[in-house]
Amino acid sequence: MKLNKCFKHAFNMVLHSKLRSWLTITGIVIGVAAVIAIVSIGDGMQQSLNAQLNALGGDIVTISPGFERGGGMFGMRGGGGGSSGPQATTKEIVLGRSDLQALKGLPDIALIDTNIRGSVDISYLGKTGKVSVTGVDQGVWSQITTSKIKTGRMLDSADQNVIVIGGRLASSYFDQPVGINKMITINGSAFRVVGILDDQSNSVYMPIQMAYQMIPDKTNDIYYTLVVKIRDENQLDEVITKIENKLMTARHVTTKSKDFSVSSRKEMQQARADTMNSMNTFLLAIAAVSLIVGSIGIANTMFTSVLEKTKEIGIMKAIGARNHDILLIFLFNAAFIGLVGGIIGIMLGTLLSGFMPALMGGLPMARGTAIVTLNSIFMALSVSVTVGILAGIIPAYQASKLKPVDALRYE
Amino acid sequence: MMETIMELKDVWKIYRMGEVEVPALRGVSVKIKKGDFVAIIGASGSGKSTMMNLIGCLDIPSRGSLYLKSQDISRLGESDLASLRGKTIGFIFQQYNLIQSMSAFENVMLPLEFLEYEDRKAANRTREILALVGLSDKMHHRPTQLSGGQQQRVSIARSLVSDPEIILADEPTGALDSVTGREVLEMLHSLWKKHGKTIIMVTHDLNLAKYASTTIELKDGEILKISKIRGIGE
Ligand SMILES: Nc1ncnc2c1ncn2[C@@H]1O[C@H](COP(=O)(O)OP(=O)(O)OP(=O)(O)O)[C@@H](O)[C@H]1O
Ligand SMILES: [Mg+2]
Numbered sequence: 001m002k003l004n005k006c007f008k009h010a011f012n013m014v015l016h017s018k019l020r021s022w023l024t025i026t027g028i029v030i031g032v033a034a035v036i037a038i039v040s041i042g043d044g045m046q047q048s049l050n051a052q053l054n055a056l057g058g059d060i061v062t063i064s065p066g067f068e069r070g071g072g073m074f075g076m077r078g079g080g081g082g083s084s085g086p087q088a089t090t091k092e093i094v095l096g097r098s099d100l101q102a103l104k105g106l107p108d109i110a111l112i113d114t115n116i117r118g119s120v121d122i123s124y125l126g127k128t129g130k131v132s133v134t135g136v137d138q139g140v141w142s143q144i145t146t147s148k149i150k151t152g153r154m155l156d157s158a159d160q161n162v163i164v165i166g167g168r169l170a171s172s173y174f175d176q177p178v179g180i181n182k183m184i185t186i187n188g189s190a191f192r193v194v195g196i197l198d199d200q201s202n203s204v205y206m207p208i209q210m211a212y213q214m215i216p217d218k219t220n221d222i223y224y225t226l227v228v229k230i231r232d233e234n235q236l237d238e239v240i241t242k243i244e245n246k247l248m249t250a251r252h253v254t255t256k257s258k259d260f261s262v263s264s265r266k267e268m269q270q271a272r273a274d275t276m277n278s279m280n281t282f283l284l285a286i287a288a289v290s291l292i293v294g295s296i297g298i299a300n301t302m303f304t305s306v307l308e309k310t311k312e313i314g315i316m317k318a319i320g321a322r323n324h325d326i327l328l329i330f331l332f333n334a335a336f337i338g339l340v341g342g343i344i345g346i347m348l349g350t351l352l353s354g355f356m357p358a359l360m361g362g363l364p365m366a367r368g369t370a371i372v373t374l375n376s377i378f379m380a381l382s383v384s385v386t387v388g389i390l391a392g393i394i395p396a397y398q399a400s401k402l403k404p405v406d407a408l409r410y411e
Numbered sequence: 412m413m414e415t416i417m418e419l420k421d422v423w424k425i426y427r428m429g430e431v432e433v434p435a436l437r438g439v440s441v442k443i444k445k446g447d448f449v450a451i452i453g454a455s456g457s458g459k460s461t462m463m464n465l466i467g468c469l470d471i472p473s474r475g476s477l478y479l480k481s482q483d484i485s486r487l488g489e490s491d492l493a494s495l496r497g498k499t500i501g502f503i504f505q506q507y508n509l510i511q512s513m514s515a516f517e518n519v520m521l522p523l524e525f526l527e528y529e530d531r532k533a534a535n536r537t538r539e540i541l542a543l544v545g546l547s548d549k550m551h552h553r554p555t556q557l558s559g560g561q562q563q564r565v566s567i568a569r570s571l572v573s574d575p576e577i578i579l580a581d582e583p584t585g586a587l588d589s590v591t592g593r594e595v596l597e598m599l600h601s602l603w604k605k606h607g608k609t610i611i612m613v614t615h616d617l618n619l620a621k622y623a624s625t626t627i628e629l630k631d632g633e634i635l636k637i638s639k640i641r642g643i644g645e
Contacts, residue, residue, distance in 0.1 A: 001524055001525050001527065002524070002527055005524045012512060012513075013512075016512040311508070312510050314508075315508045315509075315510060316510075316521070316525075317469075317493060317496075318467070318469060318496065318502045318508075319496070319497060319501075319502060319521060319522040319525065319569065320493055320494065320496055320497020320498070320522050320525035320526060320573070321493060321497075321525050322489075322490045322493040322494065322525070323489055323490055323493070324490070325525060403470070404469040404470070405464050405469045405470040408469065408504075408508070
């Protein structure tokens with residue numbers, strides 16, 4: 001029998017068992033839709049992550065006192081808006097003037113921002129609270145920070161009693177919104193707001209010299225962290241090594257007794273990307289499982305229909321069908337189910353992936369838009385057809401091997 | 412004189428049911444002449460259908476050999492047998508055995524599709540044959556929309572469509588009332604006379620056996636008697 005005729009008969013078989021075929025197709029649709037949605041969201045997250053990575057400054061390195069525990073950089077110290085203080089156990093281990101001097105000797109470093117952090121009382125128009133204040137080297141900070149100004153300006157070197165505040169502190173922390181040039185009281189002293197950041201934080205930035213006076217128990221020239229901008233982003237790993245070596249020498253420690261940590265945003269982002277990748281893989285595995293279940297559905301349908309069509313197979317063989325004619329008819333049937341399932345699955349998956357970012361809105365990593373690539377469509381189609389054929393092979397082979405007499409006798 | 416189209420040489424068919432062996436055919440030898448109209452008769456369980464399946468290459472003998480136009484078919488593989496069936500043998504079954512999801516037209520055309528006829532040629536041939544059995548106006552009916560007699564005529568059309576030399580009919584009237592059964596047999600008989608086919612038919616009905624020119628009587632898997640009838644068939 002010619003191929004197009006085999007296909008015609010396969011197609012008719014699908015048409016003549018509509019309900020069962022559709023149920024089977026639904027199984028494949030769900031599997032493919034899940035794969036498409038998850039892959040596209042993965043792609044979307046990857047893109048937004050890459051964008052974030054670039055915006056966050058891969059050339060910034062943060063040096064903190066204390067040990068680096070097990071898992072590494074993750075979660076020890078927030079970068080920008082975090083509020084946790086240094087670890088309690090690191091009281092004697094500090095970063096100071098000599099460390100700063102050592103770093104200044106490194107030609108790979110463009111800028112160094114020294115900063116300290118502490119909790120202060122804050123009040124505005126009678127409403128009071130407690131927030132974390134970061135004292136920064138105001139001449140350098142504006143060139144190093146990844147925060148963006150929404151209104152007003154960054155700190156500059158001549159500034160004294162002024163602050164830059166986070167977006168949320170300005171808009172909703174107090175009873176009334178805080179505008180530019182308003183005065184906020186911090187531990188009893190008045191500060192003028194010169195800039196509001198384009199973020200959702202409660203942070204307060206002020207010149208480091210002011211911060212030494214405002215934050216209790218702070219000693220001049222003892223720093224919370226040193227934030228360094230390097231000259232060449234591509235040299236990041238090398239420069240980190242140089243910084244570590246230089247500081248170990250300056251602090252008279254070895255690799256083993258190292259009492260400080262050097263971390264970069266890039267590493268944090270990388271760790272994030274890794275987490276996301278493994279989450280992606282996990283989701284994809286779930287999707288793959290549903291695809292497998294779908295394919296078992298095809299196999300089941302095919303077995304049933306071979307059984308149901310046993311008599312017809314016998315008739316066809318009696319009137320001249322060869323084994324491979326029967327094989328092809330049943331394989332086409334299975335492949336067709338896979339194909340239709342795949343096409344509908346892609347449409348559904350594309351639709352779903354449009355909604356997914358909204359559904360997963362709570363997850364910060366899922367903020368990106370989903371991207372359905374031609375690649376994933378092609379992949380899903382070939383996978384679903386292959387799955388259909390694979391699931392159909394054994395039943396189709398069984399059908400083709402039926403002995404005509406036995407098949408004819410079957411009722 | 413007439414050449415032999417089919418020959419059975421000491422053919423045995425033994426069905427195995429677990430431990431028990433059921434010999435359905437026991438050393439059957441017979442020659443069937445080209446152009447003959449053969450009726451196989453015998454009591455129920457005497458092995459008629461078994462013999463028919465072997466002649467029709469639907470089954471292989473346990474022992475012995477079958478020759479179709481001097482070719483030993485007990486040695487052919489499944490695909491060769493299928494092609495041979497498609498080209499040489501047309502089947503008419505007691506239960507019509509039409510494919511329910513296909514129209515009369517599609518059922519009749521199916522053997523031509525297996526023989527890879529060109530579409531237009533196949534369609535023309537199908538129409539021609541359906542006209543021959545008087546079903547031109549019912550071409551697009553499904554089997555369920557046809558009477559038993561009409562279904563059997565569709566199945567006769569299907570058996571004829573590829574112009575095979577041999578027509579095998581296992582109780583072709585078994586599911587029909589006597590009047591319709593007679594009509595179907597008249598049709599087979601006229602086809603035989605007009606087109607010179609070799610027809611081998613299994614029947615219970617001795618009245619219908621009279622249409623044949625040769626009868627083979629089976630008993631317990633053995634040939635009891637072969638008789639040439641000089642009657643209507645001549
Ligand atoms: N597939 C089978 N397995 C086991 N035994 C079988 C099988 N087919 C037929 N037989 C046995 O072989 C013998 C001959 O059967 P067959 O069907 O050829 O008889 P028949 O002459 O066609 O009978 P009927 O007139 O009732 O159709 C019977 O005893 C039957 O039980
Ligand atoms: Mg029988």
